[in-house]
Amino acid sequence: MGMGTPLLRVANVSKRFGAVEAVLGVNFEISPGEVLGVVGQRGSGKSTLFRVLSGVYAPSGGEILFNGNRLTLKAASQAQKMGIESVHQNPMLADNLDVLHNIFLGREICHWQGLEWFPHVGQMVEKAKGLLAEFDMPASILGQTPLNLSNEQRQVVAVARAFSRPNRLLLLDDSLAALNFRRQKKLLDYVQQASAQNVAVIISSDDLKHIFAVTTRILVLYQGRQVALKNTAETTPREIVELIVGTNRQEQVTPVIWAFENYYAAQQQAEELRRAQQTLQQSLKAQDSLNRQLIERLRDQLEALDRLNLALQEANRRLMTEREAERKALARELHDQVIQDLLSFNYQLEDVESEAADTLQQKELAEIRSGIRQVVSSLRQVCSDLRPPTIDSHGLSAAIRSLTHQWAKQANISVQLELDPDLGRLPEPIELSVFRIVQEGLSNVRKHSRATQVKISLARTATASLMMQIEDNGKGLENPIDLAALSGEKHFGLIGIGERVSLLGGTMKVESPVLGGMRMLIEIPSPYPATMA
Numbered sequence: 001m002g003m004g005t006p007l008l009r010v011a012n013v014s015k016r017f018g019a020v021e022a023v024l025g026v027n028f029e030i031s032p033g034e035v036l037g038v039v040g041q042r043g044s045g046k047s048t049l050f051r052v053l054s055g056v057y058a059p060s061g062g063e064i065l066f067n068g069n070r071l072t073l074k075a076a077s078q079a080q081k082m083g084i085e086s087v088h089q090n091p092m093l094a095d096n097l098d099v100l101h102n103i104f105l106g107r108e109i110c111h112w113q114g115l116e117w118f119p120h121v122g123q124m125v126e127k128a129k130g131l132l133a134e135f136d137m138p139a140s141i142l143g144q145t146p147l148n149l150s151n152e153q154r155q156v157v158a159v160a161r162a163f164s165r166p167n168r169l170l171l172l173d174d175s176l177a178a179l180n181f182r183r184q185k186k187l188l189d190y191v192q193q194a195s196a197q198n199v200a201v202i203i204s205s206d207d208l209k210h211i212f213a214v215t216t217r218i219l220v221l222y223q224g225r226q227v228a229l230k231n232t233a234e235t236t237p238r239e240i241v242e243l244i245v246g247t248n249r250q251e252q253v254t255p256v257i258w259a260f261e262n263y264y265a266a267q268q269q270a271e272e273l274r275r276a277q278q279t280l281q282q283s284l285k286a287q288d289s290l291n292r293q294l295i296e297r298l299r300d301q302l303e304a305l306d307r308l309n310l311a312l313q314e315a316n317r318r319l320m321t322e323r324e325a326e327r328k329a330l331a332r333e334l335h336d337q338v339i340q341d342l343l344s345f346n347y348q349l350e351d352v353e354s355e356a357a358d359t360l361q362q363k364e365l366a367e368i369r370s371g372i373r374q375v376v377s378s379l380r381q382v383c384s385d386l387r388p389p390t391i392d393s394h395g396l397s398a399a400i401r402s403l404t405h406q407w408a409k410q411a412n413i414s415v416q417l418e419l420d421p422d423l424g425r426l427p428e429p430i431e432l433s434v435f436r437i438v439q440e441g442l443s444n445v446r447k448h449s450r451a452t453q454v455k456i457s458l459a460r461t462a463t464a465s466l467m468m469q470i471e472d473n474g475k476g477l478e479n480p481i482d483l484a485a486l487s488g489e490k491h492f493g494l495i496g497i498g499e500r501v502s503l504l505g506g507t508m509k510v511e512s513p514v515l516g517g518m519r520m521l522i523e524i525p526s527p528y529p530a531t532m533a
Contacts, residue, residue, distance in 0.1 A: 006065075007032050007200045008053075008169060013062035015048050018336040022048040026062070026226045028219055030200045032168070035191060037211040037232070038204040040221035041244055042326035046204045047089055049221070050173035053202070054086035055079040066169075077106060083168035087175040091158035093146040100142040103128050103161045131160035134190075135183050151178045159187065170194055172203040176210055188214050208237045220244060327386040334383050339376055346372045388435065396431040397423050397458075400438055404456065411446045413454055420459035426466075433500050434458070434468065434524075440497050441470040441520060449474025449518060464526040466506075471519040476512035494520075 006029035015023040023045040030036050040046050051057045053064070055073030064071040066082060073079050076086065093102050104124050129139040135156045146154055155178040162170065172191070176184045191201050191214045205211055211218060212232060220228040220243040228243045346369050353365040383389075384406075391399035397419045408415045426434070438456060445451050451474030458468050494510060497520070501508045506524035513519055 005031060007067060009063075009065040010053075011063045011065070013049075013052060013059050013064060015045075015052050015057055016060040017333055018340075020332065020336065021224050022333075023052065023221075024224050026219075026221075028217075028226075028229055030169075030202065032198040032200050033195050034217070035195050035201045035203065035215045037215035037218040038202060038221065039206075039208070039211060039218060039240060039244055042322045043223070043329045044221040044244075045224040046221055047173055048224075050086065050088065050171050050202070050204065053079075054084065054088075054171050056086075056088075080106065083166070084171065085162040085167040085169070086171040087155075087158045087162050087173065089174040089177070091146075091154045093154060093157060095145055095147050098143050098145055099149075099157050100124060100128055102146060102157055103131070103164055105161070107165050127164065128160065131163055132156065135159065135179075135186055152180065152183070155179060156183065163190070167199060170199055170201045172201065174204050174206065176205050176207065184210070208240060211240075212237065330386055332387075334379055334386075339379050339383075342372055342376050342379075346376075391431055391435055395425050396434060399431075399435055400456070400458070403435070403439060404442070407442050407446075411442075413445065413451060416453070416455040418455070418457040418459070422460060423458065430504070430524075433504055434466070437468065437497050437500055437522065438470070444494065445470075445472045445474065449476075451517065461523075466524040466526075468522040468524070469519065471513075471517060473517040476516055476518045477510065497522075 009029045010026055013023065013026045014021065026049060028036065038046050038049065048057065052059050055076045055078055058074070066084070071082075076092075079086070094105060097105065100121075108124065125142065128142055132139055132141070137153065137156045137160075141149065141153060141157075146157065149157065155175060159175060170191075172187075176187060179187060188210060191203060194201055195214075201214075203211070203214065215232045218228075218230045218232055218235065218240060219226065220230070220240060222244065230240070349365055349369050349372070353362050353369070356362045356365060388399045388403065390402045400419065401417065404415045404417050407413075425431075441456075442454065445454055449472045451472035453473045455471045456469070458466070461467055498508055501522055501524070504524050506522060509521045511519050511521075
């Protein structure tokens, strides 16, 4: 098959979950040896598209042709038999098998012995060691189960499985994110090697440097729809970012570019500017000088620092908003698709159970249905953690009551809740941020405080600002609070809460009372509309 002949043709493909169009009207072709990048914001449909192409989901509409023939996949195993290998963002591994058997599951190296084929364990071990060594991963993990591995190790195992036999189409759905820099480079090198060997590759990544480094074309998705298909050599990162966010407005594109490529570099630059400001101030004080050139330089750097800090805050705010949108979409997908499918299976099993004549069979079916109900209950809790439904229907006060009630039962810690009856409804971003602050505050108590009682209060002040207090009777913290030390101890909750409060323009004070425990005081400027303030 020549380079000009498409290996895969996707024609007007869509995927619906109930009334939600996750992917709509996607069209592209890819030839052997070509590398296609797929980019878009969280919730743009990237992972859904990869799951459709790999056989995890059946498309709701459109047509997929592979090697000239219509592709109808009912399972990922069918795709693998055709030479389509996938590495998903969250690796699909068999947690009851060790790493070796995960790598070769369904593709075992066998030899003829007697009158039967048997797995050749020795050859599989040697090949697996070689695959892991390519990513600097020790062979000692071969005997472990995926449950005992880190996220990065699980991703390397999934990559090794995809590379364990020749393939014609390689699908990498954000597989780089979990890897360190060195392993990211090795995976990108492999993509280029596979392309040179006439393997077609489709890859997604939030890091545009990765996409521009290895792709020949870039497919851009926006809210489930295809908005562009660009030749990589004929476009720029800025143009792709404009397509990703759906605008070319400076104030929206610039923060997203930072978020994609230069966020940490910008933070470092801000710190350098701050140090330069302090140095200049000290120099002026020591010399008692009003040197005009130094004063002008100080003023320019202060203005630059202010602009940079505002841009960083906007980038942070946008990332936080996107994470909430992603949580909402995932909760909706779990509820509308997975939970409903499980309930449907449960009803079918109930019908089978009622018709079964065998008492033992009825008992086994009843146990299966009980297990399904427990899974549904757990999934509903996951949905609630991702996006509490109460907050959309009944507001912040009801959501906090529900959260604290559930948390108190699970943590076996008493909660005293004082909510202002005149709190009223707040803008959605404010309600979500306050809810997450309470959620993270309770998580801190459970992980670090050794407390037996928690008190939470939330009230409006005379100036309509919002006052929040979370207090426990646990072991407390050292005074003064050292955020750097907390970060080193992986006590990230207070840091995350501080970031949310800062983005709301509020203030936060953490103290350890004399009698013990920890008290967190937060004030948020009036979040109410002008008519209510």
